[in-house]
Structure formats: structure tokens, C-alpha cells
Amino acid sequence: MTLIQKIHKAVEKIKKQTSYELKIGEPKIGLVLGSGLGPIAEQVTDAITLEYTKIPYFCATQITGHAGQLILGKIRGIPVVLLKGRFHLYEGHSMETVVFPTQTLWGLGIHTLILTNAAGAVNTRFRPGDLMMIEDHLNLMGDNPLRGAHLAEMGPRFPDLSEAYSKTCLEFFRSAAQKLNLSLQQGVYAGLLGPTYETPAEVRMLRTLGADAVGMSTVPETLVANQLGIQVAGISCITNLAAGVSSHPLNHQDVIEVSKIASHRMIQIITHTLPQLASHRKESI
DSSP states (O other): OHHHHHHHHHHHHHHHHHHHHHHSSOEEEEEEOOOOOGGGGGGOEEEEEGGGSSSSOOOOOTTTTOOOOEEEEEEEEEEEEEEESSOOOGOOOOOOHHHHHHHHHHHHHHHHEEEEEEEOOOOOOTTOOOOEEEEEEEEESSSSSTTTTTOOOGOOOSSOTTTTOOOOHHHHHHHHHHHHOOOEEEEEEEEEOOOOOOOOHHHHHHHHOOOOOEEEESHHHHHHHHTOOOEEEEEEEEEEEEEOOOOSSSOHHHEEEEEEHHHHHHHHHHHHHHHHHHHHHOOOO
């Protein structure tokens, strides 16, 4: 079975299980909720929830803070689809499994993808609880989801990444933060394989390379979305100071707790910008 056929099968199952077309309309915006950021889903009205295990070619999530649910509904009257939790390479999943949910959102009709994550601060000016708009990334995962056989229906063989994260979307976020009187950082996200946190030497290396924050996700989804012609906006919740920036031992529970505390500010910014994001599409090249 080809990738296109798998996407169609997943989309048809979602439609059959939720009847979303009749209830909310085709979603324009997709959101991927990272560790501890599930509370964003509470903003969805007319919500229809489907467990990942009920969707073909999805699987159960294994990490605390990732519920493993696809949610269709509306935020501020705008049709959206949320992925409450994601799959990671460090769990042993293939890159194909990691990005299949993003490809399924494309099959459902989205034109904009908002990626959220929990990240460690490499930039010494950042503090736990900060929100950082992702302006660019470093792919240090050792793999690329576009490697292998190419299907022309999925987009170009060599996607342009000169604007992997939409500058227009960044402006929408920045403007919203100013209006809401909320602090919002901006920087480069480094995506590593994980699952170990970085050593102090690795953090110094990342800072030298130009990274401001580091995590174990987001990059694969961004690459696939750009190939598919979807505009991407990314926000990291800075949950901890990376090793060497702070002497405090790192643990996942702290990541979850800080994400929950900061999620209400992320909710404000995202919901404020949704009308603009819904009306703006990526320009064809």
C-alpha cells in the first residue's frame, strides 16, 4: 500500500468515526500539542475526540504528557484539528510513523500547522516558563523524513526551507503578544534524537551552532509540512535550563509541570491569532 493510500485510509476512518464534515466543517488549522501542553485542547468547542489507536497507521503514545488523541472542533468559531500528543524517534518509532499524523492532517485539509513543544534553554537569557517563537531550526537528529522513495503527489523532491517557519505567522504571534502584554522570545530550535538530555559540552556546542533552545521533536513535522505546502508556525515552551546553564538536575516531571503553568499564556497567543492564521495561506512557489 502506498503512502497516499495509507493517508486516504486514515482520513476516511476519521471521517467515518467523527462525521466532522457535517458538524464542524473542514479544518483549516492543525495544532500539535507537546509535553504538558494538552490544556490547549480545553479551548475546543463542539469537540469530537478519537483515540490514536482507532486510526489506521497511528499507534498509542507512551510518554507522560502525550494523551494520544485526535480532536476535531472549533476554536473561536474556526475549524481546527488537534493532535494531543506526538510520536518520537527516541521511542523506537520509524520516521514514517513520526510524521504520518502530520500527513494525515494534510489529508484532512489543513493549510496551517502550529507546532508546540517543551524545550530546554540553550540561550542563557531564557528562563523556565518563557515562550519562544521558532524562527528556524537545526536538524541534528541524524535522519530526514523525506529520505527514500519520492511521491510527486506529496510535493517537491527538494523542498525549499528558506522560510521553514512562516515569517507572517511569526508576525501574527508577535503582534498578539504585544496586544496581550505577554513576553515572547524568538530563536532557533535544535532538534536532537534523545532520549537523554544533553551534556554540558553538547549544550555549549549547540550555543556555538546558533541554537537558542533544544528538544527532541518538531523538526520532522516541519520538514514534511513544508514539502506538503503547509505553512508552519512553531512555539516552544522553555521548561528548563539546559545542562551547564543550570546546576539543577533535569527530569521530565519538571518539564510537564512548567508546561502546564505556561500553557495558559500559549493559549492566549494562539487563540488570538487563529482568525489571522485561518485567512492566510502559504504562497505557492
